Amino acid sequence: MHVLQLDGIDQPLHLQQVPTPEPGPGQVLVQLHAAALNHRDVWIQKGQYAGLRYPCILGSDGAGVITELGEGVEEALRGQAVVINPGHNWGDNPHAQARSFTILGLPHQGTFAEYVSVDARYVRSLPQHLSFEQAAALPLGGVTAYRAAFTRARLQPGERVLITGIGGGVALLALQMAVAVGAQVWVTSGSAAKLEQARQLGAKGGASYKEEKWASELVKQAGGPFDVIIDSAAGAGFEALLDAAAPGGRIVFYGGTLGAIPQLPPAKVFWKQLSILGSTMGTEQDFAAMLSLVEQHRLVPVVDQVLPLAQGEAAMRRMDEGQQFGKIVLKIRS
Template structure:
């Protein structure tokens, strides 16, 4: 079968052996797979190891084979993959055995995948294959950051620095579903317009003076994945006693901030990563209740995976970049 792999430090599409279902596993014939920013950093992390690793965390497809001791699924079922491995119940932090699909395990950028049936959920009927294949990682990350850590509710004002990421597109929709007011920032006028069309109440330029721009707003919650470039600026516009949730750092991982100002302001800082199966199921129910659809930016064929990586790496996307698998 065809797969997009890291091998000896290089990304390539090549033939690999088809997987077989062991006890407790299913084999899924994949139709689509979503690319995440995590995937872009895997070649550096994997290094020059000669063994080919199939990368990719998100995917959707049809169950083709079922191993022993699997119940609740049948051949032909349309399913999505939960990439948060071995994290079943909602908890303050993931368990020690938690990992993300796509390294060290073989991932979803392939025609087929074998994995534990515990990591599989039925595909929401209202979603296309392109939407379903790009759903789980970004959607689950946004859901946990917003509801579990951010405790969003009706009437809250949420600020999201960086409007174009896949997670941001879920945050906007989930927060509006919950009755929150949503403000986003982006350097791109086009992305700001897209965010407003998606439901954001206000969109400001990343290069503007945030305290001046938002002087008439009371920001209760910030959810940020940019990192050092926006952390202190976000604190400037967050109300005293407000909550800031961090789930990524696309700029510098290290941040300097004034501790005295922080504790006098009684700010609350939370870290968030992915989410549990319990939260994924809650997210799927939320999306079905509200008719929410993932935002798909562009779709590429598996054979053009490198082009898809380059597109995502260029930061021009609004929403998810997806691979279509024949």
């Protein structure tokens, strides 16, 4: 089969032929129709990720059709169109993942390939209203957004929500999910075009985080501080989120692209009774609940661009530049 292979740090992805995997006991072989990129793939290529090993096949997001079954797998699964849950071996504690938790695409073979073999428990029926390309844009970003907004922050209809850094897959899916359940959402971005695109998806308004007083401007726009704030940057701007949060508010962050938080004034946290929550990926129950919400509200992930598998390196560079609005998808099979 053809795959996109990464041979080392800062090496370009290149098309390579490798043996097609065979499903083991309890596994299914999925013929992938589409896969999607995540920033995780770029970090692995740059060597900025734990557990690096080369050569490797990246890709955590994928959708396709089950073509082969391992021992013990129900025959009814053969031929089903599915989307793959990229979070494996979460463990028994719903509050945090086990040490054995892994994400598809490292250490195990990922979805930038014509076929991938995974345990049958990690495939779910493709939402009927989505194409393979749209469904491939959903798994990692969708489960991350769902857990951050609902499992961790316990977002309720009618609440005011601030989502930072709109344009990435997780932030956009969090926006779509929050709007779907009746929350009022505001966003930030460094791009005026992305702020306008977010409004078209249901955001009430937004502000550029490049402006000095963006947090107070957003609170003014919203008519009050925010009950829930969903962030992926952390860094020096995190203190502004404390100011923008309502008393009793919940700030949940699922990444730290701007690095460590240099100052966290304790009085702003304890006097406002704030909850600061970390969130990573999600349980199998989170994944199932996310798909249920997507199907109930017929949500369609935002796709920035669809490229053929052979142009995977160009897709990685577009992701690295951060100019995309939505998910970058690789089309593997027509």
